[in-house]
Amino acid sequence: MKNSALNKFWKYSNPVLFKKLAKIISPLAGLIAILAIIPGLVWGVFFTGPDYKQLETVKIIFIHVPAAFLAINVYLMMTVASLVWLIRRQYVSALAAKSSAMIGLIMTIATIITGSLWGSSTWGTYWVWDPRLTSFAVLLCFYVGYIILWSAIKPLERAANVTSLFCILGSVFALLSRYIVFFIDQGLHQGPTLSLDEEKNIDDSYYFPLILALVGFSSLFVYLLLVRTTTELNKLKLKLMG
Amino acid sequence: MLNILRLEFLLVIRSGSHVVLAFSFFLFFILLFALSAFGDNFVLSNIGLTAVWLSLLMSILLTLNKVIHEDYESGILDYLLIADIPLEVTMFLKTIVHWVSVVIPLIIIIPVVLITFEISSDHILRIFIVLLCGSPSLSFIGTMISCLTLSNRSNFLFTTITIPFYFPTLLLGIFCCSSSTTDLFALEYLLLYANTLFTVVLSPYISAYAIKLNYS
Numbered sequence: 426m427k428n429s430a431l432n433k434f435w436k437y438s439n440p441v442l443f444k445k446l447a448k449i450i451s452p453l454a455g456l457i458a459i460l461a462i463i464p465g466l467v468w469g470v471f472f473t474g475p476d477y478k479q480l481e482t483v484k485i486i487f488i489h490v491p492a493a494f495l496a497i498n499v500y501l502m503m504t505v506a507s508l509v510w511l512i513r514r515q516y517v518s519a520l521a522a523k524s525s526a527m528i529g530l531i532m533t534i535a536t537i538i539t540g541s542l543w544g545s546s547t548w549g550t551y552w553v554w555d556p557r558l559t560s561f562a563v564l565l566c567f568y569v570g571y572i573i574l575w576s577a578i579k580p581l582e583r584a585a586n587v588t589s590l591f592c593i594l595g596s597v598f599a600l601l602s603r604y605i606v607f608f609i610d611q612g613l614h615q616g617p618t619l620s621l622d623e624e625k626n627i628d629d630s631y632y633f634p635l636i637l638a639l640v641g642f643s644s645l646f647v648y649l650l651l652v653r654t655t656t657e658l659n660k661l662k663l664k665l666m667g
Numbered sequence: 668m669l670n671i672l673r674l675e676f677l678l679v680i681r682s683g684s685h686v687v688l689a690f691s692f693f694l695f696f697i698l699l700f701a702l703s704a705f706g707d708n709f710v711l712s713n714i715g716l717t718a719v720w721l722s723l724l725m726s727i728l729l730t731l732n733k734v735i736h737e738d739y740e741s742g743i744l745d746y747l748l749i750a751d752i753p754l755e756v757t758m759f760l761k762t763i764v765h766w767v768s769v770v771i772p773l774i775i776i777i778p779v780v781l782i783t784f785e786i787s788s789d790h791i792l793r794i795f796i797v798l799l800c801g802s803p804s805l806s807f808i809g810t811m812i813s814c815l816t817l818s819n820r821s822n823f824l825f826t827t828i829t830i831p832f833y834f835p836t837l838l839l840g841i842f843c844c845s846s847s848t849t850d851l852f853a854l855e856y857l858l859l860y861a862n863t864l865f866t867v868v869l870s871p872y873i874s875a876y877a878i879k880l881n882y883s
Contacts, residue, residue, distance in 0.1 A: 566831040586880040602834040
């Protein structure tokens with residue numbers, strides 16, 4: 426065996442081993458989520474000063490940004506999982522994509538709702554057809570389409586095939602419409618809050634609680650994903666046993 | 668290859684009910700838009716381009732599902748799958764035939780429709796060229812998604828999951844039509860052509876792959 430590390434990784438595509446691993450990791454992820462989200466939000470909301478212009482509404486950032494971060498990256502993760510299903514035919518990966526779609530959808534809706542509440546106080550309107558808002562509406566359409574497609578097609582393998590292809594195509598076309606929307610209109614929304622290559626990010630007093638909230642939301646996603654995938658695997662097992 | 672092209676055209680000529688259907692649907696849909704802005708020339712000239720693009724999109728959506736699904740039901744697709752000609756080429760030809768037989772007649776009538784929408788005749792030639800260059804992308808994306816949903820005949824499902832894929836084309840198309848630059852090689856026009864070429868190249872491969880996935 427040449428790549429033993431890679432082989433160790435693929436070993437967990439076996440449902441039994443995956444469930445064993447999930448049983449170890451999911452309580453850990455849940456614990457990290459609780460330990461990061463609650464202090465992060467409490468710190469962010471009660472122990473930071475108000476912004477000089479937006480006053481207290483700026484604290485929506487501690488939910489808005491992690492939710493938006495997850496909404497985009499969950500779709501990316503689904504694309505990777507779909508590719509793994511199409512290439513390696515592993516049930517765990519198809520079911521992981523299926524179970525993360527609903528989490529991604531809820532994160533997208535949360536982003537849109539918190540964003541429009543934020544917009545109502547700073548821009549004076551709940552919704553504008555700004556490029557970023559429009560691309561989230563497009564992302565929402567792709568999540569909904571993906572979930573509809575899973576429920577519409579019957580044998581599991583065929584549904585997994587079709588939805589995987591849909592997901593990969595969807596990521597291409599969602600990116601395409603995002604850049605076209607940005608080409609047409611520059612928009613009202615501010616630039617990225619956090620980026621790796623910039624000197625100056627958001628102010629430090631907001632930065633650390635935000636990072637804590639990001640870590641918390643991500644581990645919440647990992648926890649939910651593992652629980653939901655295990656449930657799907659159990660359902661499949663029950664169906665196969667009759 | 669020529670045989671398939673001939674066969675498809677013969678099918679359209681001899682049982683081309685969906686062509687007539689698409690044509691009348693297009694006109695009725697346009698009429699709906701015109702009636703919704705009845706008597707208000709300002710609104711009429713504003714919604715004209717949107718009305719044309721949306722009606723075109725809807726008539727393509729409603730006819731495309733027929734093209735692939737009927738072949739699947741009647742078993743012609745099984746033969747095409749094992750034929751000498753690659754499935755990619757077949758799907759490409761099928762889509763081209765659909766575009767020529769359904770979309771071209773609609774595009775030819777669009778200048779007349781635009782005049783009734785109070786759009787000045789200076790722009791009509793430009794809009795015509797934009798439609799001619801942008802609409803293949805609508806047909807090709809539709810074929811791709813139609814092949815994905817082979818195992819579920821529901822037209823409603825097909826329409827719902829295809830609409831998100833039309834956003835880039837629709838955005839660029841309406842933006843180009845209402846753009847003020849007349850130079851047909853300005854950046855937005857180039858993006859529209861690029862979008863069309865991208866979907867035309869991508870679609871046959873994805874369609875063939877999707878059909879093979881549905882049979883496996």
